[in-house]
Structure formats: structure tokens, C-alpha cells
Amino acid sequence: MSILLIAEHNNKELKPFTLNAISAASQINEDVHVLVLGSNSDSVAKSISEVPNVKKVIHVNNSLYENYLAENYTSAVIKLAESYSHIICSANTFGKNLMPRIAALLDVSQISDITKVISEDTFLRPIYAGNAFATVKSTDRVKCVTIRPTSFDPAPTSGGSAEIINGDPGDASELSKFIKKEEIKSDRPELGTARVVVSGGRGMQSGENFKLITAVADKLNAAIGASRAAVDAGYITNDHQVGQTGKVVVPDLYIAVGISGAIQHLAGMKESKVIVAINKDGEAPIFSVADYGLEADLFEALPKFLEELNKLNTIQK
Amino acid sequence: MKILVAVKRVIDYNVQIRVKEDGSGVITDNVKMSTNPPDDNAIEEAVKIKEAGKATEVVAISVGEEKAQETVRKALAVGADRGILVKADGVIEPLAVSKILQKVVEKEKPDLVFMGKQAIDDDCNQTGQMLAALLNWPQATFASKIEVKDKSLEVTREIDEGLETIEVNVPAIVTCDLRLNEPRYASLPNIMKAKKKPIEQITASDLGVDTKPRIEQIKVEEPPKRKAGIKVATVEELVQKLKNEAKVI
Numbered sequence: 339m340s341i342l343l344i345a346e347h348n349n350k351e352l353k354p355f356t357l358n359a360i361s362a363a364s365q366i367n368e369d370v371h372v373l374v375l376g377s378n379s380d381s382v383a384k385s386i387s388e389v390p391n392v393k394k395v396i397h398v399n400n401s402l403y404e405n406y407l408a409e410n411y412t413s414a415v416i417k418l419a420e421s422y423s424h425i426i427c428s429a430n431t432f433g434k435n436l437m438p439r440i441a442a443l444l445d446v447s448q449i450s451d452i453t454k455v456i457s458e459d460t461f462l463r464p465i466y467a468g469n470a471f472a473t474v475k476s477t478d479r480v481k482c483v484t485i486r487p488t489s490f491d492p493a494p495t496s497g498g499s500a501e502i503i504n505g506d507p508g509d510a511s512e513l514s515k516f517i518k519k520e521e522i523k524s525d526r527p528e529l530g531t532a533r534v535v536v537s538g539g540r541g542m543q544s545g546e547n548f549k550l551i552t553a554v555a556d557k558l559n560a561a562i563g564a565s566r567a568a569v570d571a572g573y574i575t576n577d578h579q580v581g582q583t584g585k586v587v588v589p590d591l592y593i594a595v596g597i598s599g600a601i602q603h604l605a606g607m608k609e610s611k612v613i614v615a616i617n618k619d620g621e622a623p624i625f626s627v628a629d630y631g632l633e634a635d636l637f638e639a640l641p642k643f644l645e646e647l648n649k650l651n652t653i654q655k
Numbered sequence: 656m657k658i659l660v661a662v663k664r665v666i667d668y669n670v671q672i673r674v675k676e677d678g679s680g681v682i683t684d685n686v687k688m689s690t691n692p693p694d695d696n697a698i699e700e701a702v703k704i705k706e707a708g709k710a711t712e713v714v715a716i717s718v719g720e721e722k723a724q725e726t727v728r729k730a731l732a733v734g735a736d737r738g739i740l741v742k743a744d745g746v747i748e749p750l751a752v753s754k755i756l757q758k759v760v761e762k763e764k765p766d767l768v769f770m771g772k773q774a775i776d777d778d779c780n781q782t783g784q785m786l787a788a789l790l791n792w793p794q795a796t797f798a799s800k801i802e803v804k805d806k807s808l809e810v811t812r813e814i815d816e817g818l819e820t821i822e823v824n825v826p827a828i829v830t831c832d833l834r835l836n837e838p839r840y841a842s843l844p845n846i847m848k849a850k851k852k853p854i855e856q857i858t859a860s861d862l863g864v865d866t867k868p869r870i871e872q873i874k875v876e877e878p879p880k881r882k883a884g885i886k887v888a889t890v891e892e893l894v895q896k897l898k899n900e901a902k903v904i
Binding site: 407408409412430431432434435436437438439440441442443445446447448449450451460464465466467468469470471472473474475476477478511512513514515516517518519520521522530534558566569570575576577582583585590591601602608611612613614620625627628629630631632633634639642643646647650653 | 666668669671672674681693748749750753772773775776777778779780781782783784785786787788789791792793794795796797799809812813814815816817818819820821822823824827832833834868869870871872873874875876877878881884885886887889890891893894896897898901903904
């Protein structure tokens with residue numbers, strides 16, 4: 339049987355984590371069908387049809403899906419679920435909101451946030467903020483699985499030509515209503531996919547001081563992250579939070595500035611390839627995961643760091 | 656309006672967990688247990704709504720072993736009016752918990768059900784959404800702001816791109832994010848008073864819910880250890896190492 343993967347998009351463009359989920363799905367079974375629930379979303383369906391790993395695109399084009407509401411999405415997925423062995427989407431706020439609603443109606447025990455496909459019914463997933471990993475096997479007929487996007491490479495986006503078929507909309511739900519989305523636009527790389535992330539914590543002492551982080555991030559073409567403490571303190575908005583309940587990032591370089599390294603923060607960044615910690619407390623737990631630790635006052639170290647970066651002839655982008 | 660709040664007993668968030676040598680799970684004996692952190696936000700929000708005169712009763716419920724009674728008791732100490740403990744031993748998957756909560760909701764008839772968005776032990780992030788599905792109620796997940804209206808809630812949700820606002824009809828399920836509010840501490844007099852508040856005890860089988868796990872846990876292991884890093888003395892040394900050794904800039 340085939341896999342049904344639910345695409346995340348904004349009716350114009352596919353959200354990049356869908357590509358990571360497609361990669362994971364094709365490791366389970368090559369017959370991956372992607373469901374696009376959208377409104378005037380032809381361009382999304384077309385771009386997915388060009389992903390070589392995708393065998394079929396089911397496009398449901400209906401004004402019902404102008405905005406994403408789990409209540410509306412669920413009914414459309416349930417109508418298709420019968421003919422699939424797996425239902426998959428990414429484990430970001432999109433998929434975390436949606437998949438359990440689908441799973442419960444199918445009477446399926448969902449497997450959340452997998453980091454590895456072991457076989458078609460067995461998966462690896464982090465528990466306890468990534469301080470342990472569980473190998474789990476689903477015994478349900480249909481497997482509802484969400485994918486940790488940063489654990490899988492994105493699928494290539496060209497070369498394929500999957501068939502696009504029109505699907506039927508689900509029932510309209512009157513239970514909930516979309517009001518507005520406050521999306522923070524930025525020219526920077528996205529936090530979840532950036533090659534370099536520079537993050538600030540409570541040690542930054544104010545939102546104003548984040549300009550020191552911004553300057554370094556500009557130089558390195560990096561995304562800006564933050565610890566929960568910094569977000570709670572109002573220094574920076576929630577979309578920057580890295581950690582167990584925020585985003586999980588796996589950049590080539592993660593620079594933690596003024597972050598002590600609480601368990602829940604480490605959960606979101608400790609798989610990064612190279613970790614740098616700048617903190618004036620030499621005992622801070624962040625140093626236990628850092629490849630390079632600098633025990634220093636960040637207010638002196640960050641300007642100096644920028645100065646040294648400026649001296650380099652080339653910086654990888 | 657009546658609010659049911661689900662709370663879970665988990666290993667305290669400050670504890671560095673250890674995996675059992677036989678790979679069967681993590682060590683929970685003699686480990687400090689607490690309320691799952693976002694469940695504290697859920698209780699706080701329910702109590703605040705009651706204090707604002709918009710709710711008449713707050714009922715705290717937990718599903719788990721006998722000791723989960725402590726977690727219910729803590730909810731009573733910060734303002735819940737009464738408690739329910741649904742006793743169930745062993746691994747109770749979110750699907751089973753949501754079926755148990757569904758039965759309790761059918762009996763208690765609350766207008767709202769609050770709970771944390773995710774438990775910090777299994778990190779599943781499922782129960783609220785599953786309960787909403789089983790009841791055919793709307794769901795407002797990852798809530799960082801709740802405005803109670805006449806027959807609906809306006810909820811601000813924390814999403815990857817920023818914030819989203821939705822309106823959900825009552826009855827509804829809300830799963831709470833950590834920034835929803837600042838949970839209060841229980842005062843000593845309130846802890847004493849909480850001891851007199853009733854906790855009804857029932858079992859999952861009383862409710863006719865099959866809690867047999869559908870997911871087989873094959874093994875639990877520690878994550879691969881990072882190799883020990885080094886301390887650098889100066890910013891210059893740091894930049895040199897990043898450039899020439901790690902080759903990441």
C-alpha cells in the first residue's frame with residue numbers, strides 16, 4: 339500500500355519541511371502520494387509534482403482550505419485514509435496540530451517526531467527532550483507518523499513529473515474560524531534550515547542588546563535563535579525559540595551566546611555539527627556540549643568576534 | 656462555565672534522566688516527579704478565568720498510577736475546586752488517555768478542557784488534539800493567549816512562523832504553551848485547604864477503556880555522546896579554530 343503525505347504550503351509555495359518529510363516517507367515506501375489541500379493552489383500542486391520521489395499528487399482545490407484549520411483538513415484526509423498504509427507529515431507546528439486529530443479518528447496510536455526509519459513499522463524517536471531515544475514499533479494497520487524535518491535531507495525539487503489528480507474536499511467544519519496570522523518576515527535564512535545559527539539567551543539582558551547578535555548573524559548570513567528564557571523575558575519573539583518546545587535546529591555552526599544550556603534548550607540544538615558557546619560562567623552546562631567554549635563577557639566578546647570575522651578574506655555563505 | 660484541566664505527573668524538568676541498563680526505559684525510582692510544566696499553565700489559566708468570574712468550577716484530572724494523586728492535589732492547591740484520578744498502570748498512550756478523558760467529559764460535561772501542549776517525558780504532543788477529534792470539538796493548540804467571549808474563545812497560537820489567532824466555538828479543547836501565563840505557587844494555607852478538597856478515584860476499566868498499548872517499545876537508549884570540546888582563551892583563537900580546524904566559516 340502507498341503513503342499519503344500531507345503537504346504544508348501557503349497556497350502559493352510549498353513549505354520546505356514538506357520536502358524533508360517526503361524524503362523520510364520514501365524511505366518507508368517509494369509509492370508516495372502527496373495531498374495538497376488548498377485554495378487557488380495550482381502552483382503548489384505543480385511544484386510537488388516535480389519532486390522525483392513523489393508518485394502522485396492529489397490536489398483538493400477549494401475555498402475551504404484558504405487558511406489552514408485542523409478541523410477542515412482532518413475530514414479530507416480521513417476520506418482518503420482507507421487506501422493507505424501510512425499517513426505522514428512533518429513534526430512542526432503544522433503537523434503537530436493536525437496529525438493527532440487524524441490518528442484519533444482512525445483509532446491509531448500516532449508515532450510523533452521520528453528521527454530515523456528502521457522499517458515500515460519501526461522508527462526511532464527522541465524522548466525526554468532528546469536525552470533518550472526510543473525504538474518503537476506500530477501495531478496499528480495504518481501508521482500515523484510525524485517526521486522531525488531536520489533529521490532528513492530535503493527531497494530534490496526537480497526532475498519529476500507525477501500525475502496530478504483532483505480530489506474531493508472534506509466536510510466544512512463550523513467549529514473554528516481563522517482570524518489572522520502575524521508572520522514575521524525576514525530576509526535571513528530560516529531558523530530551521532539555516533547553515534549557521536547565532537542564538538542569544540538571558541545573558542543578553544535586553545532586546546536592544548540583540549543587535550550584537552544581529553551584527554554577527556549578518557556577517558555569517560545566519561539565522562537568529564534564542565533560548566526560552568530570552569523569549570519569556572520579551573527580548574525577542576517566539577518564532578526564534580530553539581528547544582524542546584520550540585524549534586529543533588541542526589546547523590553546521592551553532593553559536594550560543596549568554597545561554598546557560600538548560601536541558602530543554604540543549605534538546606533543540608545539540609545535534610548541530612559544530613557548537614560554540616560564549617558565556618561568562620565557566621560552569622554553565624552549555625560548555626558540556628560545546629566544541630569550542632569561550633569563557634568571556636559577551637559584551638566584550640561579540641564586538642571582538644565581529645571584528646575578527648571582518649578581518650577574514652572570505653566567509654562561507 | 657466549567658473547565659476540566661488535565662495534568663500529568665512526569666519526571667521533574669530539572670532532572671537529568673538516566674536510561675536503564677537493560678534498555679527497557681528510563682529510571683524513575685527515587686527520581687523527583689512534578690507536574691508537566693505546561694499543565695501548570697493550563698491550571699493557572701483555568702483558575703484565572705474562574706477568578707475573573709467567567710467560570711464557575713475548575714476540575715483537575717490526571718490519568719496514571721496512584722501517585723498521580725499528588726499531581727491532582729497540587730492543582731487543587733493552586734485553585735482547582737475538586738479532582739479526579741483515573742488509575743491506570745503501565746504505559747498509557749495518548750490515544751488511551753484521550754479515550755479516558757472523552758468518557759469523563761461525557762459525564763462531567765465541561766465547557767472547556769485545558770491541558771499542556773506536550774508532556775516533557777514522551778514528547779508526543781497528541782492528547783489534546785486526539786480528545787478534540789473524539790469529541791468532535793474544535794482545538795486551539797499551543798495557546799499563548801486566551802480571550803473568553805460569549806460562546807467562543809479567541810486564542811492566539813504560537814506557530815513556527817510567528818503567531819496565529821483563531822476563534823473556536825465552546826465547547827473546546829485548548830492546549831497551553833508555556834508563555835500563556837506565569838503559574839503561581841501554592842501558599843501553605845492553600846496546600847492545607849487542598850487536602851480537604853475531594854478527589855474522586857476511578858479506574859480506566861470502570862470507564863470501559865482499553866488501555867493496552869498499540870506501540871511496542873523495543874528499546875530505549877542513550878543518545879550518542881558528543882566528543883568533549885575544548886575551551887579557547889581568546890576570540891582570535893576561536894575564529895582561527897572555526898576557520899582552520901572546524902572549517903565552518
